[in-house]
Amino acid sequence: MVTTHNLGFPRIGKNRELKFALENYWKKSISEKDLYKSASELRRQHWSDQSKLDWLPAGDFSLYDHVLDTSFLLGNIPGRVCSRSGDRLDYYFRAARGRGVTDTASDYSINACEMTKWFDTNYHYIVPEFDKNTAFSLQAGQLIEQINEARAQGFKVKPVVLGPVTYLWLGKSKDGSNKLALLDNLVSVYAELLSTLERIGCEWVQIDEPVLVLELDQDWQHALRKAYYQLQSIPVKLMLATYFGELLNNLQLTCELPVNGLHIDAVTATDEVAKVIDWLPNHKVLSLGIINGRNVWKADLYRLLEWLEPIHSALQDRLWLAPSCSLLHIPVDLESEAALDSEIRSWLAFAIQKLDEIDILAKALNHGRSSVSSQLEENSIALNSRRQSARVHLSAVKARINKIDDKTAVRKSPYRERAIQQRSKIKLPFFPTTTIGSFPQTQKIRQARLDLRQSRLSEKEYRTLMQQEIETCVREQEALGLDVLVHGEPERNDMVEYFGEQLAGYAFTQFGWVQSYGSRCVKPPIIYGDVAHTHAISTEWIQYAQSLTSKPVKGMLTGPVTMLNWSFVRDDQSREQTCLQLALAVRDEVLALEKAGIGIIQIDEAALREGLPLRKSQWKSYLDWAVRAFRIAASGVQDTTQIHTHMCYSEFNDIIVAIAEMDADVITIENSRSGMELLSAFDQFLYPNEIGPGVYDIHSPNIPSVDSIIELMQKAAQRIPIDRLWVNPDCGLKTRSWDEVRPALRNMVAASRHLASHFKTFRVS
Ligand SMILES: CN1c2c(nc(N)[nH]c2=O)NC[C@@H]1CNc1ccc(C(=O)N[C@@H](CCC(=O)N[C@@H](CCC(=O)N[C@@H](CCC(=O)O)C(=O)O)C(=O)O)C(=O)O)cc1
Numbered sequence: 001m002v003t004t005h006n007l008g009f010p011r012i013g014k015n016r017e018l019k020f021a022l023e024n025y026w027k028k029s030i031s032e033k034d035l036y037k038s039a040s041e042l043r044r045q046h047w048s049d050q051s052k053l054d055w056l057p058a059g060d061f062s063l064y065d066h067v068l069d070t071s072f073l074l075g076n077i078p079g080r081v082c083s084r085s086g087d088r089l090d091y092y093f094r095a096a097r098g099r100g101v102t103d104t105a106s107d108y109s110i111n112a113c114e115m116t117k118w119f120d121t122n123y124h125y126i127v128p129e130f131d132k133n134t135a136f137s138l139q140a141g142q143l144i145e146q147i148n149e150a151r152a153q154g155f156k157v158k159p160v161v162l163g164p165v166t167y168l169w170l171g172k173s174k175d176g177s178n179k180l181a182l183l184d185n186l187v188s189v190y191a192e193l194l195s196t197l198e199r200i201g202c203e204w205v206q207i208d209e210p211v212l213v214l215e216l217d218q219d220w221q222h223a224l225r226k227a228y229y230q231l232q233s234i235p236v237k238l239m240l241a242t243y244f245g246e247l248l249n250n251l252q253l254t255c256e257l258p259v260n261g262l263h264i265d266a267v268t269a270t271d272e273v274a275k276v277i278d279w280l281p282n283h284k285v286l287s288l289g290i291i292n293g294r295n296v297w298k299a300d301l302y303r304l305l306e307w308l309e310p311i312h313s314a315l316q317d318r319l320w321l322a323p324s325c326s327l328l329h330i331p332v333d334l335e336s337e338a339a340l341d342s343e344i345r346s347w348l349a350f351a352i353q354k355l356d357e358i359d360i361l362a363k364a365l366n367h368g369r370s371s372v373s374s375q376l377e378e379n380s381i382a383l384n385s386r387r388q389s390a391r392v393h394l395s396a397v398k399a400r401i402n403k404i405d406d407k408t409a410v411r412k413s414p415y416r417e418r419a420i421q422q423r424s425k426i427k428l429p430f431f432p433t434t435t436i437g438s439f440p441q442t443q444k445i446r447q448a449r450l451d452l453r454q455s456r457l458s459e460k461e462y463r464t465l466m467q468q469e470i471e472t473c474v475r476e477q478e479a480l481g482l483d484v485l486v487h488g489e490p491e492r493n494d495m496v497e498y499f500g501e502q503l504a505g506y507a508f509t510q511f512g513w514v515q516s517y518g519s520r521c522v523k524p525p526i527i528y529g530d531v532a533h534t535h536a537i538s539t540e541w542i543q544y545a546q547s548l549t550s551k552p553v554k555g556m557l558t559g560p561v562t563m564l565n566w567s568f569v570r571d572d573q574s575r576e577q578t579c580l581q582l583a584l585a586v587r588d589e590v591l592a593l594e595k596a597g598i599g600i601i602q603i604d605e606a607a608l609r610e611g612l613p614l615r616k617s618q619w620k621s622y623l624d625w626a627v628r629a630f631r632i633a634a635s636g637v638q639d640t641t642q643i644h645t646h647m648c649y650s651e652f653n654d655i656i657v658a659i660a661e662m663d664a665d666v667i668t669i670e671n672s673r674s675g676m677e678l679l680s681a682f683d684q685f686l687y688p689n690e691i692g693p694g695v696y697d698i699h700s701p702n703i704p705s706v707d708s709i710i711e712l713m714q715k716a717a718q719r720i721p722i723d724r725l726w727v728n729p730d731c732g733l734k735t736r737s738w739d740e741v742r743p744a745l746r747n748m749v750a751a752s753r754h755l756a757s758h759f760k761t762f763r764v765s
């Protein structure tokens with residue numbers, strides 16, 4: 001008999017219940033008890049949603065982030081978060097976001113832990129902190145409570161824990177000491193944890209080691225061997241879970257680790273399955289992650305069965321089935337999407353529907369295809385409809401792609417010549433100030449959008465309200481004395497979803513929320529067909545902003561690579577092809593803005609670096625097509641039009657050549673948290689174009705001082721010629737309040753004026 005299980009379920013809730021509970025708790029409008037009650041109700045719902053499976057996950061739920069939970073489970077809590085009064089939940093939220101609910105304004109000096117991207121997903125985790133004195137101690141109370149909670153509700157669960165080696169890998173050594181020196185102590189705490197789980201009657205424990213899909217050197221491979229050889233004496237069955245890629249040179253090691261079961265991502269590593277079966281000792285269970293946990297498409301169940309039946313015959317009871325990875329990265333339930341076009345809807349599967357697919361496959365294997373014939377038939381009809389739909393393929397788009405040549409991706413003149421023309425057209429002082437685009441997305445703005453959606457506001461009323469917001473934003477920027485203004489992006493729900501909603505080939509959902517970090521969610525739009533630009537999207541708003549001021553207003557667009565990386569993309573053609581289509585669509589929008597008289601256009605590529613493949617060996621091929629896509633989007637304009645790009649979460653050192661090849665006239669980057677260290681990459685490479693290194697961290701509510709900004713810019717000026725430097729925040733200001741934005745930008749402008757006062761009034765080439 002095939003066994004079914006799940007690796008993890010979305011925590012945020014079908015209607016983002018967790019988000020609202022958390023934010024209400026932080027606002028003190030609900031109590032700690034209420035927050036725990038909401039969390040417990042969500043867990044009950046989620047186990048019930050998964051109850052068709054043989055083994056459900058426990059411990060995958062988190063109030064903020066599962067890596068931060070692991071730090072707390074292991075007693076690795078940064079000293080600074082416990083240095084003030086408060087309970088464990090206060091410590092937890094101080095680590096996550098710099099403040100606990102009992103903190104008052106005078107306490108807001110604790111630095112939150114860093115946050116970074118979880119492997120190659122759009123989920124962000126809280127980075128564990130280590131130093132040479134880090135000592136771990138088991139604090140498993142919450143995990144045990146959740147296991148008992150599930151059992152009391154009649155669910156059969158397997159606890160999910162992040163493995164020791166991945167935990168170490170994901171963390172940061174604050175004093176430069178070797179993280180691997182902590183392994184022995186860490187593994188002894190894991191041994192205690194597994195013994196505890198065994199003692200409370202757990203049969204299986206899922207232990208996640210996604211580092212096994214990365215390029216590991218000998219030390220890390222050795223750490224894996226050492227850890228699992230030490231843990232093998234604990235009499236609980238371990239299901240070692242790997243996901244997000246192929247094992248490649250870690251395959252032999254993975255198969256040999258002394259565990260009872262191995263889960264592999266059979267979606268990204270389909271071609272490795274035969275080899276894994278060959279290498280895996282025959283006392284071990286093999287869990288195949290056959291349903292894609294990263295996309296929203298229905299699986300081809302007939303094709304999967306053709307492939308699985310002989311595997312099942314060979315492995316028999318040793319075969320388990322699961323999604324490829326935790327379902328954290330996809331929305332909860334397609335049933336909520338009543339407004340979605342019914343044809344497109346029939347092609348989709350969200351978390352709950354993906355688990356149905358696992359169930360159907362398991363029944364077909366265990367009891368024969370006839371036991372699920374109607375479900376298989378339904379699946380086949382949906383897949384045929386998608387394959388044959390006239391809405392997916394647009395011949396005009398394909399013809400345009402075929403016409404792309406080298407000239408499409410090259411500006412008319414090189415940067416040096418463009419800069420001369422741009423400077424004679426756009427008069428800017430030294431150290432010109434600007435922002436990254438978004439200004440506070442206030443409750444009022446979001447409420448207006450909700451009112452529009454629910455027909456309490458007409459289109460016209462909504463437009464008027466957004467114009468008022470734009471006017472306020474322009475006046476604020478004028479009063480602050482910024483040099484290049486923006487319209488503030490009030491009309492955008494999200495930088496990707498907004499454009500997706502208006503391009504052909506995209507569908508969007510009402511409730512397809514996916515957790516991005518903590519309580520923050522995104523609703524990735526779905527690319528189901530050939531992408532095309534059908535009408536100007538941003539011109540009306542930007543032109544309106546420009547009509548209000550004599551200062552230049554920068555037009556703001558999301559670039560093709562970011563559109564791709566933060567959308568759910570089609571699986572019936574390569575990502576590169578889809579990206580090229582997006583590039584042409586963005587190019588059309590750039591040209592529409594230029595035609596509307598906008599002389600500075602920013603094409604955000606926040607996710608270009610984020611989209612790098614997990615393995616370095618695959619970087620070049622990705623960067624080649626990603627950079628080309630950006631250039632296609634940017635290169636249609638005249639030399640006098642200044643193209644900016646922006647990237648956040650950016651470690652540029654290893655991709656600086658590709659960044660330079662994008663050939664944007666100006667790049668703004670996140671930089672302040674590294675104290676301008678990131679600039680060393682630009683320095684070493686002698687980056688030829690203009691740069692705005694972020695001068696303050698927009699994730700923090702703290703106001704940067706004039707001196708701190710001057711100091712950062714002086715550091716920047718040691719590396720970059722001053723006539724190529726801009727002054728701006730690290731990223732957009734949408735998550736901040738006006739009370740935070742105003743003083744921060746005031747100081748930023750004052751710092752720029754101070755620096756510029758040492759030089760001539762206007763830059764000349
Ligand atoms: C730069 N980042 C982005 C990433 N991915 C994206 N797709 N977009 C990004 O900007 N990845 C990396 C980072 C992640 N950072 C963030 C930062 C902030 C958010 C965020 O604030 N998300 C919002 C949801 C945004 C949104 O789409 N809002 C809609 C709906 C608003 C809403 O919920 N309305 C309520 C009623 C009104 C209210 O009470 O406020 C409702 O409908 O019930 C909109 O503006 O219309 C969030 O709240 O989580 C995400 C990623």
Ligand SMILES: N[C@@H](CCS)C(=O)O
Pocket residue numbers: 436437438439495556604606646648731732733734
């Ligand atoms: N223009 C966007 C970029 C975010 S990465 C913003 O300002 O929010």
Ligand SMILES: [Zn+2]
Pocket residue numbers: 436606646647648730731732
């Ligand atoms: Zn950004």
